[in-house]
Amino acid sequence: MKVEHLSKEIDQRLIIDDISFELKRGEIVGLIGRNGEGKTTLFRLLANHYNKTAGNVFINEENIDRHRDLYSQLFYIDSQYHSLNGMSPLQISKMYQELYPMFEADRFKNLVVRNELPLTKTYRTYSKGMQGLLQIILAICTNANYILLDEPLDGLDFYVKKQALQLLLSEVADHQKTLLISSHNLEELEYIIDRALIIKAGRLVKDYHLDEVKEAVKKVQMIFPNNELPSFVTEHAMIIERRGKVSVGIFAELTDEILKEISKYQPILFEELPISLEDVVASQVLDEAELNKSQQGGTSNE
Template sequence: MLVKNISKTIDNQLILDDISFELNQGEILGVIGRNGVGKTTLFRSIANHYLLDQGSVLIDGKNIEVNRELYEKLFYLDNQNNPIMTMNVITIGKFYQKIYSAFDQEKYIKLIENHQLPKNKSYRQFSKGMQGLFNIILGVSSNAQVLILDEPFDGLDVIVKKQVMKLLLNEISLAQKSLLISSHNLIELETLLDRALILKNGKIVNEYHLEEVKGSMKKVQMVFKDKKIPEIIKKNAEILSVQGRVVVGLFKEITPVLKEEINRIEPVLFEEIPITLEDLFSANLTDEQDFQLFN
């Protein structure tokens, strides 16, 4: 799927500003941003729940707005504007079989039974966790080429969450589907993602291939003799946190020259620690007022 230069204004406010990215077959791509940044608007725009002000979405090289039959290659269930609220499991299956020509009814029923979801209750009667689980079952059963999941793990208990993640990973790896996903739980998201997009002020401000990042960028916890962060550190690192005298920073790289300059200021502690997706979030989206800096 290719998203090309899409923009969307709602109530005279620009929510999405010239967004472009590609989602490759068999890839899991995360969209990360602070609350209200436009992640759900992006998903709704891709799925044609919102009309685009500008840009296009292509699947197999074709504009899905022009070739509307391609919409069955894309699955997105809007948590707020949900058409299946009053339907029970069996009715929903029949409903989606009409929308998706490749809908796998046998897989759908088997997954429902395996996860012990009641067939006679309406979707509205499900708990939040049950709804989240059901959404993923419905998505993988649709056999859509692209799955778009907005906060899919919200409300799931630990055991069900592990089952759901396994189900998703199997679907992506074995069936070579693509997954576009957002979640507030970055620790969970990190275990799934191949790549992450950072959304800020309606734009994609950064893109990370997680394996490459972990091999190149350095997260370091530091303590200095003075209570001030040295200028060489401010210049070369994004400050992630300050707790007492312990400063944690993210360096794009630490060259031999930079390492030598840092050694000259004789830090009390300069220790590399594992980098996480949460660090990338903080490096791009944390403002100085979000934490207390040294005076």
């Protein structure tokens, strides 16, 4: 799937601003950004729940707005606006058989029963975790090649979350399905995604493979004489934490030349630390003022 120059304006405000990216078959891609940055709006545009202000989406090189049958290759349930609340799983199955020609009704029923979800109770009566698990079962049974999941693991307890992840990962491995998934929990995403798309103020600010970025990006804890960070360090690193005399920074790269220059300032401590997805995202999504605020409890990462 290819997204080209996608934009959305709402009430004369640009919510999605000229976003382009590609999704390959068999990939698991994380869509990451804080609340209000445009993640849900992007999902709605891809699924045609919103009209596009500009841009195009292609599947197999075909424009999906000109070949609307290709929308059956996409799965997305809007957590805020959907028609499932008054329906039981059996009624949901019947509706989705009409929407998705390749929908596997028997598999859907078997997975619902196997995961101990009530067949005759309505979606509205399910707990948030049960609703999330049912959505994931529904997603894989549509046989859509591109599955868009907005906070799918939110509200799931450990056991149900493990079941849901096993279902998703098996589907990707066995059938080369592609997942575009957002989550507040970056630690969860880190262990399942191949790629991260970072969105800020409606713009795609980074698109990278985790293995590559973790190889290049370095997290370092450091102490300098007089407890003063040299300007050369702050020019090359995003300072994400300060603990007394210790500063922790993220370097987009840490070349021999940069290390040589830093050594001139005679650091008392300059030690590399393990880097996480949350560290990388913080260095890309937040500026230093926002980081300081988040460390004081004012902002949460999404």
